[in-house]
Amino acid sequence: MLEEIASASARPLDPGSPLTRDTECSGDGPGRAAVDFPVAVILPAGGSGERMGLPTPKQFCTILNRPLISYTIQAFERLSWIGTVVVVVAKENHDLMLNIVREFHHTKVKVVHGGTSRHRSVFNGLQAFSNSTDDSLTPKPKVVIIHDAVRPFVEEDLLLKITLAAKEEGASGAIRPLVSTVIATTLEGYLDHSLERAKYRASEMPQGFLYDIIFQAYQLCSEYDFDFGTECLHLALQYCGTNAKLIEGPPTLWKVTYKRDLAAAEAIIKENLSTSACVITEAAAEAVELAGTLQKNLATQGMVLVGVSSPELFLRLDMHLFESSREMKEKVKLNTTKRSFDTQKTDEITTFMRLASEVKQANVQLYGIQIDHTKVSELWERSAARLADITVALIRDRNPALIGQLLQA
Amino acid sequence: MLEEIASASARPLDPGSPLTRDTECSGDGPGRAAVDFPVAVILPAGGSGERMGLPTPKQFCTILNRPLISYTIQAFERLSWIGTVVVVVAKENHDLMLNIVREFHHTKVKVVHGGTSRHRSVFNGLQAFSNSTDDSLTPKPKVVIIHDAVRPFVEEDLLLKITLAAKEEGASGAIRPLVSTVIATTLEGYLDHSLERAKYRASEMPQGFLYDIIFQAYQLCSEYDFDFGTECLHLALQYCGTNAKLIEGPPTLWKVTYKRDLAAAEAIIKENLSTSACVITEAAAEAVELAGTLQKNLATQGMVLVGVSSPELFLRLDMHLFESSREMKEKVKLNTTKRSFDTQKTDEITTFMRLASEVKQANVQLYGIQIDHTKVSELWERSAARLADITVALIRDRNPALIGQLLQA
Numbered sequence: 001m002l003e004e005i006a007s008a009s010a011r012p013l014d015p016g017s018p019l020t021r022d023t024e025c026s027g028d029g030p031g032r033a034a035v036d037f038p039v040a041v042i043l044p045a046g047g048s049g050e051r052m053g054l055p056t057p058k059q060f061c062t063i064l065n066r067p068l069i070s071y072t073i074q075a076f077e078r079l080s081w082i083g084t085v086v087v088v089v090a091k092e093n094h095d096l097m098l099n100i101v102r103e104f105h106h107t108k109v110k111v112v113h114g115g116t117s118r119h120r121s122v123f124n125g126l127q128a129f130s131n132s133t134d135d136s137l138t139p140k141p142k143v144v145i146i147h148d149a150v151r152p153f154v155e156e157d158l159l160l161k162i163t164l165a166a167k168e169e170g171a172s173g174a175i176r177p178l179v180s181t182v183i184a185t186t187l188e189g190y191l192d193h194s195l196e197r198a199k200y201r202a203s204e205m206p207q208g209f210l211y212d213i214i215f216q217a218y219q220l221c222s223e224y225d226f227d228f229g230t231e232c233l234h235l236a237l238q239y240c241g242t243n244a245k246l247i248e249g250p251p252t253l254w255k256v257t258y259k260r261d262l263a264a265a266e267a268i269i270k271e272n273l274s275t276s277a278c279v280i281t282e283a284a285a286e287a288v289e290l291a292g293t294l295q296k297n298l299a300t301q302g303m304v305l306v307g308v309s310s311p312e313l314f315l316r317l318d319m320h321l322f323e324s325s326r327e328m329k330e331k332v333k334l335n336t337t338k339r340s341f342d343t344q345k346t347d348e349i350t351t352f353m354r355l356a357s358e359v360k361q362a363n364v365q366l367y368g369i370q371i372d373h374t375k376v377s378e379l380w381e382r383s384a385a386r387l388a389d390i391t392v393a394l395i396r397d398r399n400p401a402l403i404g405q406l407l408q409a
Numbered sequence: 410m411l412e413e414i415a416s417a418s419a420r421p422l423d424p425g426s427p428l429t430r431d432t433e434c435s436g437d438g439p440g441r442a443a444v445d446f447p448v449a450v451i452l453p454a455g456g457s458g459e460r461m462g463l464p465t466p467k468q469f470c471t472i473l474n475r476p477l478i479s480y481t482i483q484a485f486e487r488l489s490w491i492g493t494v495v496v497v498v499a500k501e502n503h504d505l506m507l508n509i510v511r512e513f514h515h516t517k518v519k520v521v522h523g524g525t526s527r528h529r530s531v532f533n534g535l536q537a538f539s540n541s542t543d544d545s546l547t548p549k550p551k552v553v554i555i556h557d558a559v560r561p562f563v564e565e566d567l568l569l570k571i572t573l574a575a576k577e578e579g580a581s582g583a584i585r586p587l588v589s590t591v592i593a594t595t596l597e598g599y600l601d602h603s604l605e606r607a608k609y610r611a612s613e614m615p616q617g618f619l620y621d622i623i624f625q626a627y628q629l630c631s632e633y634d635f636d637f638g639t640e641c642l643h644l645a646l647q648y649c650g651t652n653a654k655l656i657e658g659p660p661t662l663w664k665v666t667y668k669r670d671l672a673a674a675e676a677i678i679k680e681n682l683s684t685s686a687c688v689i690t691e692a693a694a695e696a697v698e699l700a701g702t703l704q705k706n707l708a709t710q711g712m713v714l715v716g717v718s719s720p721e722l723f724l725r726l727d728m729h730l731f732e733s734s735r736e737m738k739e740k741v742k743l744n745t746t747k748r749s750f751d752t753q754k755t756d757e758i759t760t761f762m763r764l765a766s767e768v769k770q771a772n773v774q775l776y777g778i779q780i781d782h783t784k785v786s787e788l789w790e791r792s793a794a795r796l797a798d799i800t801v802a803l804i805r806d807r808n809p810a811l812i813g814q815l816l817q818a
Contacts, residue, residue: 173600175594178591179666180585180612180613181612181639181640182591182610182612183611183612184609185584185610185655186652189656190653191580191582191653192652193646195591197639199594200591200604201594202589202590202592203590204589230590231590233600234602244600245598246598246600251667251669255588257588258660258663260660260673260676261673263677264670264673265669267672267673268669268672349817353817386810390811393808397806401795401799401801401802402802402811402816405817407811408758408762408814408815
């Protein structure tokens with residue numbers, strides 16, 4: 001039982017893969033076979049985030065205690081066919097970025113300093129690779145993927161298409177249909193004409209390039225391009241005659257731009273993390289019945305019950321997991337005990353709160369739910385339904401302020 | 410004290426004005442003086458919401474138990490200078506829409522049936538007004554505002570600019586800078602060219618028109634325009650020679666398009682609702698000290714403590730409020746009592762849960778927080794900080810699954 005819970009729960013709750021349900025997260029996905037050449041990534045992350053109206057640049061804003069950029073890095077790092085991820089940051093954020101790399105155990109990241117524009121930053125990133133045999137430099141890849149630090153939900157499927165098209169055609173880019181009509185304005189601020197929507201697309205990220213093509217484009221382009229150009233694909237066309245292959249991406253590609261986008265990103269991450277619950281019960285004999293009822297109720301919410309254990313098992317289990325795996329971060333646990341008011345003393349609550357605060361150190365969120373094991377089936381069903389509601393709510397919200405609370409179902 | 414709480418709490422928690430902090434919500438804003446001619450609104454709401462990947466069309470998705478479209482209607486209804494709001498819905502949603510109008514007490518809404526395209530729906534909306542003297546029809550307005558049902562955060566300031574520009578110039582529309590570069594594609598799916606971002610804008614809503622201009626444009630336009638055109642401003646230009654005045658709107662204008670946008674909208678609404686807490690305490694003598702500490706802690710989160718009362722006062726207060734005002738919907742209350750484990754019996758919890766479930770009928774969310782009134786100042790400060798954390802979390806999340814729970818600070 002112990003092993004079953006450990007293995008079943010460690011994967012779907014891994015915070016490093018916000019799209020667990022939709023994508024292949026191991027390095028053994030379809031990409032490994034298809035990509036037999038070196039691929040690197042450049043993540044420009046020098047933006048100041050003015051549009052957010054927040055003091056922190058958006059790529060460093062945290063969602064569930066993890067900076068946005070760490071989710072994005074992880075989306076690339078988890079793929080075995082992707083090598084170095086060059087993160088380009090403003091000089092003042094260099095130490096912050098190194099701390100993130102350390103804290104979230106990123107292993108493929110190389111941090112370099114950005115320039116005064118997005119293009120200068122990307123070019124700095126490209127220069128982190130080398131044609132020479134100098135061992136201190138990373139050898140240049142065949143294909144380089146350019147992405148945004150603030151688009152955390154990029155899937156292997158699309159990365160693969162972008163990479164293979166870039167290898168084949170020299171350049172490739174993700175596109176999306178336009179959400180709004182695009183209009184041209186007169187100098188005086190009046191409508192000049194509107195564009196026919198069907199002929200145009202929004203250019204998104206990721207984009208892929210043969211390293212030699214994009215490097216050459218930057219070597220040839222003008223200072224004006226460096227300062228005011230917005231589109232790498234345009235440089236490849238203008239300076240290397242390469243027409244990029246365009247590939248339609250999913251809506252999840254969107255860029256975290258405004259403050260509200262952080263809430264949207266958090267909701268997506270939570271929804272993908274919140275797919276399983278582990279129940280620990282005091283009364284082993286009743287656990288099976290309770291688990292059955294809870295399982296049925298959770299299923300209607302798209303969640304899975306991964307295991308039931310006694311409190312002693314829970315403690316041993318957790319100690320085991322805490323020590324063996326960093327995957328356990330932000331795991332949510334439910335403590336379901338039989339409600340027993342007579343014995344509910346200060347001691348019990350205090351003990352539970354202390355336990356919760358201890359396991360919190362290991363990023364396990366422990367909440368308690370007490371349930372009356374009544375023989376009146378109507379009351380029991382109501383309590384079981386409430387148990388499921390509270391369980392779902394706690395797992396979805398992952399609210400640190402409620403850790404260690406003993407709730408009543 | 411009682412009156413103070415009633416008046417202070419009723420306004421900022423009014424769910425009908427999600428932007429309470431930023432906008433003028435009464436009918437006595439700047440618009441009343443500036444607009445001395447009849448203005449009506451058309452809200453096309455016939456969309457099927459395919460892009461959401463949800464079974465419910467997005468305009469009918471609920472946020473905090475209220476359909477999105479009701480927030481949008483309210484954004485117009487609260488302005489005294491705006492008359493009829495014509496909501497255009499698909500025939501199969503007619504009854505649903507009438508129910509929403511009833512349940513959320515909308516008073517200016519007229520529901521009409523949509524056509525097979527957005528333009529046909531808008532034209533149907535325009536035909537709800539009349540040039541004739543037939544009393545069964547609403548007289549035509551001078552200016553008509555066309556908006557989207559799924560853009561709930563429209564502010565009076567912008568509506569006023571749009572309306573006055575439409576009166577002056579014949580047509581006007583909100584614009585936003587482009588978030589992505591727009592590119593033209595070849596038939597084979599390659600990059601043709603990219604547009605210079607500075608010359609183009611995204612055309613958003615609301616748009617304003619002299620009624621006669623937009624009505625005439627629709628009478629002259631082709632079947633092709635009706636079926637495939639996307640831009641009302643374009644019709645006014647093409648068929649009436651009217652160049653619309655373009656006005657840059659705020660980022661909150663964005664359109665709820667994808668499922669993630671619902672989470673973003675919910676976060677905005679919650680943030681604007683969650684600005685005040687009301688504390689009820691058992692121990693009146695200690696209330697002042699507790700309130701002072703809580704107030705300081707809440708202030709750091711941008712929240713205001715609106716009042717402190719005893720439980721008896723709370724009950725009388727609520728009965729008073731429940732009866733007098735529908736503004737109380739979704740109000741959140743905190744019940745802060747002295748923690749007393751010795752007397753904590755089944756009875757106390759059961760009574761509290763029953764009370765919570767009763768006031769829930771009146772859309773008051775009641776949560777309990779118990780606090781140890783210890784003399785050890787270090788412990789007291791920690792508890793007070795936790796009290797604030799839990800208070801903020803409960804108010805922000807407004808989680809119905811936790812109603813009636815007795816938490817420990």
